[in-house]
Amino acid sequence: xxxIMAILLALIAFGIAVLLFRIEKALWTSLGAALTFGLxxxxxxxxxxxxxxxxxxxxxxxxxxxxxxxxxREFIADDExxxxxxxxxxxxxxxxxxxxxxxTILAGITSANxxxxxxxxxxxxxLAEHADGTLTAPALYAYRQASIVKPDHLAPxxxxxxxxxxxxxxxxxxxIWREALDSAPEGAVGRAGLEERLSRLDTMLxxxxxxxxxxxxxxxx
Numbered sequence: 457x458x459x460i461m462a463i464l465l466a467l468i469a470f471g472i473a474v475l476l477f478r479i480e481k482a483l484w485t486s487l488g489a490a491l492t493f494g495l496x497x498x499x500x501x502x503x504x505x506x507x508x509x510x511x512x513x514x515x516x517x518x519x520x521x522x523x524x525x526x527x528x529r530e531f532i533a534d535d536e537x538x539x540x541x542x543x544x545x546x547x548x549x550x551x552x553x554x555x556x557x558x559x560t561i562l563a564g565i566t567s568a569n570x571x572x573x574x575x576x577x578x579x580x581x582x583l584a585e586h587a588d589g590t591l592t593a594p595a596l597y598a599y600r601q602a603s604i605v606k607p608d609h610l611a612p613x614x615x616x617x618x619x620x621x622x623x624x625x626x627x628x629x630x631x632i633w634r635e636a637l638d639s640a641p642e643g644a645v646g647r648a649g650l651e652e653r654l655s656r657l658d659t660m661l662x663x664x665x666x667x668x669x670x671x672x673x674x675x676x677x
């Protein structure tokens with residue numbers, strides 16, 4: 457799998473830095489963390505197992521590889537979809553990187569219908585993306601409101617975990633994802649995807665531990 461190759465490349469890069477360039481031991485942790493955070497972001501947000509597809513010329517939002525609309529739909533069943541027509545407009549804004557415009561529209565939807573589960577998820581995602589992935593208080597509020605509407609649903613805690621990962625709070629994200637899987641029914645929409653992402657995260661955490669536990673390099677001095 458592509459993501460396993462990415463892990464191997466990161467470990468090779470770490471080994472070269474330590475053994476060939478003889479970086480100081482004090483820098484090993486920082487180097488390992490930098491490599492692992494990059495891998496975790498790739499593992500959580502990318503879809504390396506999907507076949508590639510040509511990108512349309514001039515497509516919007518080309519720098520953002522995390523499609524928050526597609527990611528949301530992975531965790532929302534057909535019968536859970538929002539009935540608000542304005543959600544389509546909000547999605548269009550979000551896919552063009554206009555997150556605050558999307559969040560404004562979504563706030564109108566949730567104000568009119570506080571039971572609109574998908575709109576709460578979309579609002580949390582738009583607010584988090586507007587803050588460059590940071591879990592702000594408004595984004596957290598939106599995810600919590602979604603959890604109130606559907607307490608055992610995977611989506612709120614999945615996206616909460618994504619935000620934590622992007623902030624480097626890996627163990628918190630892992631705990632939230634583990635607890636979400638434990639409480640969700642077996643046939644829950646998105647369960648397989650979250651199980652795979654949790655497995656990737658565990659692998660990355662193991663890689664970080666391996667990097668930090670690398671044997672000391674004898675000094676030639």
